[in-house]
Every structure is written in structure tokens, then in C-alpha cells.
Amino acid sequence: MLNSDPAHDVFPGRQRYIEEQQFCSFGFSVTIDQFEYDGCDNCESYLQMKGNREMVYECTSSSFDGVIAMMSPEDSWVAKWQRIGNFKPGVYAVSVTGRLPPGVVRELKSRGVIYKSRDTAVKT
Numbered sequence: 001m002l003n004s005d006p007a008h009d010v011f012p013g014r015q016r017y018i019e020e021q022q023f024c025s026f027g028f029s030v031t032i033d034q035f036e037y038d039g040c041d042n043c044e045s046y047l048q049m050k051g052n053r054e055m056v057y058e059c060t061s062s063s064f065d066g067v068i069a070m071m072s073p074e075d076s077w078v079a080k081w082q083r084i085g086n087f088k089p090g091v092y093a094v095s096v097t098g099r100l101p102p103g104v105v106r107e108l109k110s111r112g113v114i115y116k117s118r119d120t121a122v123k124t
Contacts, residue, residue, distance in 0.1 A: 026088075
């Protein structure tokens with residue numbers, strides 16, 4: 001869960017460098033520092049970004065298109081369409097530019113996790 005300290009929160013428009021996570025596209029108002037401090041609510045067990053700035057840089061992108069605010073993942077047809085129906089409620093990007101590095105993709109595969117790029121401009 002993201003830090004509940006109001007001083008730690010950043011709202012869109014006040015922060016220039018918001019990031020989207022490339023695996024699950026979570027994080028519309030999340031900064032690099034917040035991903036490093038908190039990890040990702042959906043992917044921490046796979047990507048282990050918490051406390052690992054290098055991994056945060058490898059697994060996030062500041063280039064994304066569209067926004068989805070999801071409150072009830074299990075009831076949302078948009079969540080199913082975007083393949084985020086099993087994720088936590090939150091704000092997600094429709095498309096995140098870039099791909100996870102090959103080494104990270106191999107590690108995910110070795111754990112039985114199938115990576116599908118969130119970049120709609122890239123065919124997987």
C-alpha cells in the first residue's frame with residue numbers, strides 16, 4: 001500500500017515526474033521515490049522494487065497514455081479488457097511506453113509469471 005503520510009503523497013499536476021509501472025501499469029500519481037519507498041501494491045513479490053532504485057528505473061516509465069480509475073476490479077469490464085481485473089483498486093495507465101528488460105522478463109518466466117507488455121504500440 002502506498003504511504004499514507006500526506007506529506008509523502010503527490011498529486012498529478014504538482015509533480016513533473018510521475019511514473020507508471022511497466023508490468024501492471026499502476027501508479028498514475030506515483031513518483032520514483034514512492035515506488036522505491038513502497039514498492040508496487042500489485043507486483044512487489046515479483047519485481048521487488050521496494051528499496052531498490054535501480055529496479056524502479058528498470059521497471060517504470062514516465063511515458064504513458066490514458067488513465068483508468070478502478071474501484072471495483074472484479075466488477076469492471078474495463079479492468080477485464082485491460083487485463084488488470086486481478087489488481088488492487090487504483091489509478092492505472094491504458095498504455096505504458098517501453099518494455100521490461102530481458103533479464104527481468106526471464107526472471108518472471110522462471111517464477112511462472114507471464115509478462116505482457118503494457119505498451120500498445122509494441123506487439124508482443
